[in-house]
Amino acid sequence: MGNQFGKLFSITTYGESHGGGIGVVIDGCPPLLPITLEEIQHDLDRRRPGQSDLTTQRDETDAVHIIAGVFEGKTLGTPISLGVRNQDAKSEDYDDLKDVLRPGHADFTTMEKYGIRDHRGGGRASARETIGRVAAGAIARKLLAHAENAEVLAWVSQVGKISADVDVGEITLETVEANPTRCPDPKAAKQIEKAIEQARDAKDSLGGVIQCRVKGIPAGLGEPVFDKLDAELAKALLSIPAAKGMEVGSGFAGAEMTGSQHNDAFKNEDGKIATETNRSGGIQGGISNGEDILVTVAFKPTSTIGIEQQTVDTSGTETTLAAKGRHDPCVLPRAVAVVEAMVCLVLADHLLRQEATKVLQ
Amino acid sequence: MGNQFGKLFSITTYGESHGGGIGVVIDGCPPLLPITLEEIQHDLDRRRPGQSDLTTQRDETDAVHIIAGVFEGKTLGTPISLGVRNQDAKSEDYDDLKDVLRPGHADFTTMEKYGIRDHRGGGRASARETIGRVAAGAIARKLLAHAENAEVLAWVSQVGKISADVDVGEITLETVEANPTRCPDPKAAKQIEKAIEQARDAKDSLGGVIQCRVKGIPAGLGEPVFDKLDAELAKALLSIPAAKGMEVGSGFAGAEMTGSQHNDAFKNEDGKIATETNRSGGIQGGISNGEDILVTVAFKPTSTIGIEQQTVDTSGTETTLAAKGRHDPCVLPRAVAVVEAMVCLVLADHLLRQEATKVLQ
Amino acid sequence: MGNQFGKLFSITTYGESHGGGIGVVIDGCPPLLPITLEEIQHDLDRRRPGQSDLTTQRDETDAVHIIAGVFEGKTLGTPISLGVRNQDAKSEDYDDLKDVLRPGHADFTTMEKYGIRDHRGGGRASARETIGRVAAGAIARKLLAHAENAEVLAWVSQVGKISADVDVGEITLETVEANPTRCPDPKAAKQIEKAIEQARDAKDSLGGVIQCRVKGIPAGLGEPVFDKLDAELAKALLSIPAAKGMEVGSGFAGAEMTGSQHNDAFKNEDGKIATETNRSGGIQGGISNGEDILVTVAFKPTSTIGIEQQTVDTSGTETTLAAKGRHDPCVLPRAVAVVEAMVCLVLADHLLRQEATKVLQ
């Protein structure tokens, strides 16, 4: 249960880390959207392992296939089925882990919930599950660009205790992709690169923070009560493996301000109502206000580390574990693509929902 | 759209601030749950205005009626309908605001979305909307207590820059209710009380942070991909008016730690698998692990302030606004009941979902 | 569970036959729809008891209240809450039935499902539950009329073995309302009236068939696989109490034809593609084709009869039962309003869904 996301632009993902493959079915993508295999693969390549020294060396090309729903370069309005095969799954690496519960992982809770689990690579709790999200997100991104000329861009703003010093409005895809850390501040990026290498050498891992900015979303998206745009983004972001917190606009810093400091004053900007500041993060009362949308998400450090840890096995006997295998010392650079995908999926869904609201306007 | 929450324990709320009333229909509450009017009223009384000098003086008793779904003190398994009348709505206070867009409020986005709005008291974007949530939350709370002996408890942990210094495991309902701030640290509570009074006198407002702890939830609740328990809590919490951020367990602080610092080691505690620490906040891989669940939510300061602010009217003409009427200088003490309600609703829903998963176990 | 209907134009009904009242909340009605209390009451009056000698003499005015969602004569886009009080509930009539399982009723299955039931008047399984449907259907009907100039009209086409002989395309609201049977064939209507009176005097009951025709729905509504327009209508119609079968277009008669007899040939009618015949009933491949939509629904005879019947009590002891109280010898004339409401609800929902599909067209 719970492998579906979105009400109108609705996706269902499937696939275990070491099973036959990973995929996604999109139900509700409108017809006549131009889309190419290359556009989808482009987003997957930003997520895939082995793209730099900073990531796991599991070698997966993650080549995507369009199985259904696209005809002569355009969406048909029928379900879009996208699949990726698992190739470099070294299941034998996990033989030792069959009965050990890895700290920080879902091994224990999966057993408690299901009474069965695929121990090879974390099964469904593996980060490979996010392939389906990124593939579907590429189509959602295209819909947002095609219908609204909107742009969704995320970046690494912090790793461990190293923070980027950037002007959020000025970041571009080029400054994000300029280095393997996906941190657009070159000075912080250098430090982050070094810190990740050190963590890797120390058999330890690092967490961090990703920010995402959306330009071009018109006012009116989002529903005012439970399906507030920020509430839906919160669910989307916290559903990413290892996410531990999120903020929209001012976030926790806003809690320390007074109303007179925090309120975004309205102004008339060339005949259009706009706000002087953007502490709201582009969302007021759960509905987009036409300003840039800004969300922030915190990730804990990767659970899999080579340092020996105390744990138990499935029978409850205490033991120790030092992970072997190929793992990311820091998932942040790859997670940028996943954050963007989830934001695209939420916005595409609400773009369609808003159409239904507008029927008499 | 979007006035429904929950998949199996599903609620629909309705009602504008100055309309005929506010209410909620619960579809999916299991039969045979004992519930009294008093239990529901008790939770509403913790949310209602006028309960202390620190809150708005709008005088509403918020007396709840059970219209359907309960028979001879027990739930029937049919929809439970709960309603509250609006009594002390002073709609004339809002006449001046008919054409003015209040900064920080949903006035502008509501007009952009719907092309119409009830300007009296914020309509559906008013905090009065949360009455339905709290009433339904009282029944969800009873279900959790009855089925699992679980306890959901929230408190104010920060207002402005004043933070409580408390041991999260030791807080009790008594320490929370000991003073009108609902901050269980008596020293901080004093300071917070003074700060709220000062903000009120300065015609300004304050934000803050609420934490919520859940004891007694068994391992296994939550779905591993999109409907992770923490993702659903994130949506629930960010759907509360004025919420700007949330954390589960270590949250943003976890982003600064290494894996060897952050991982919760497993141990055998009297034959039961448990964790040494609880940085996961009781949820691993989106599924509860049997430890205490801990979430944190940040609120911006109340948007309505008496200080004059720059804004525009609905025609886009720039103007200024100094709010009259009766408002909370700080919503945190009342919002404690709303946070608890939303957490109860998420957990009750997942308790029922877990039943369906367990059919062959 | 299952008290919600519709994906975008979504309703939740509540209320037991002898509880505080009956109502419905509509979530997803678009803003700016003009609607009056009288329009809603008008539909309820066609459903209400006591409107003629042919129906139950339970005296309910079924006066509806608009509690939320309508402001100055227009929908706000917020949830619309409509309620009706129970007035003439003679609960003491049901005291004898507390422990007896009435044949043909839901008493036994309700106990098996829930382990508890409100025995007074059938609780939620009472036909009074359809009040919420008809109230919501009136708003759906208005949306269809306002947005598409569409008209939904149902009539009694058969009672017992007496069938109307009518030209489906020529029936009007006037011919339906011309007599209390709601059968537009005056000759059959006379016979039906007599048959119902005979059944009433014999303490027995009659079943029958209702047809519903929709004019003005454009081509394109309905989803091609599971949510076919006819599939959704089938669910809607079979959810009406006492419904035992349904047909779209040719229905069971179509099963006896050959393809060359059944296929509706396409033609060009003044520049518009149309069909020569309408055996499809206005729906092809689950999608409306612009022709009149035609559905038929069969109702079993009312289960409550005064004739003595064999049954058991809740302990399983065999006994007999002869119903007292006030009951319809034939529900068909009143059920016309319910059939129309369900058809309106399905079409309004798909009208909104189609908007989301059209975003790039």
Added chain:
Amino acid sequence: MGNQFGKLFSITTYGESHGGGIGVVIDGCPPLLPITLEEIQHDLDRRRPGQSDLTTQRDETDAVHIIAGVFEGKTLGTPISLGVRNQDAKSEDYDDLKDVLRPGHADFTTMEKYGIRDHRGGGRASARETIGRVAAGAIARKLLAHAENAEVLAWVSQVGKISADVDVGEITLETVEANPTRCPDPKAAKQIEKAIEQARDAKDSLGGVIQCRVKGIPAGLGEPVFDKLDAELAKALLSIPAAKGMEVGSGFAGAEMTGSQHNDAFKNEDGKIATETNRSGGIQGGISNGEDILVTVAFKPTSTIGIEQQTVDTSGTETTLAAKGRHDPCVLPRAVAVVEAMVCLVLADHLLRQEATKVLQ
């Protein structure tokens, strides 16, 4: 939109007739259900083309692959992904049909809805779409058998004007599979076989009726208002291509009876409450009562015929059409597997829903 079915045992199907393949993802199947590839293939083989002279000669083995969700012979509780490749798609057969709207097909309505269509083989409106349903249905069937020892069996009860004369309670899988018509009355089966051959030779087609009986479902499944078990079955059955009507229990015949004739008297059968007759078809008030469930579904004759028909092309110009290619003169024998699958899917979903209702019982 609308390619998902089921609330808890939820499936999403994908795939065009002449695209890369057809498949289904099941979200919500409980863990620990034993299932083999052979069990799924067995159901697909009863649906596949080319199994006898009576069906289309398109040669598809419809070999199914399990891509995810099953591990060491048991379900994991994760999404189950099943796929079938398209092999014998002769897309060139459809080149002539690119601009012609086939009478009785979804060509016209698909263009009106989407503004684009895959003209090769009907795209998503092709009966090949039902492969995903049958594959998922095989797993639902296994769940019903494993959890409740329930058996779902359908058969052809009528083709054209030839009806089977059978005792519904006595039919077995063997009598259904005894001949290629899947009609358990040997005499009628012979006539049906001949009638189908004649229709094929006359380049025409035939409709008919399928019945489905379910044994072993306990009392209590189904929700009492909109999601009545019979309402959900109605939607499921009418969503099958070419279905034009459905009945539960007495169906349209029940409309001609009196209450005293129709009511199923309750009796005590060896300490268990049962009914003397079963005109209710095993469902009362939308909830199963423990008796055999019986549903009936009418199919129109296949739309594709070799006889020349009047039609128009996409520009609206009138033309004629005589279908080439390989088609079923009568879909009934193959549709038996689809009817069973849809019934299994509805029941499996409600089996899980009932678990959530039972949490306090």
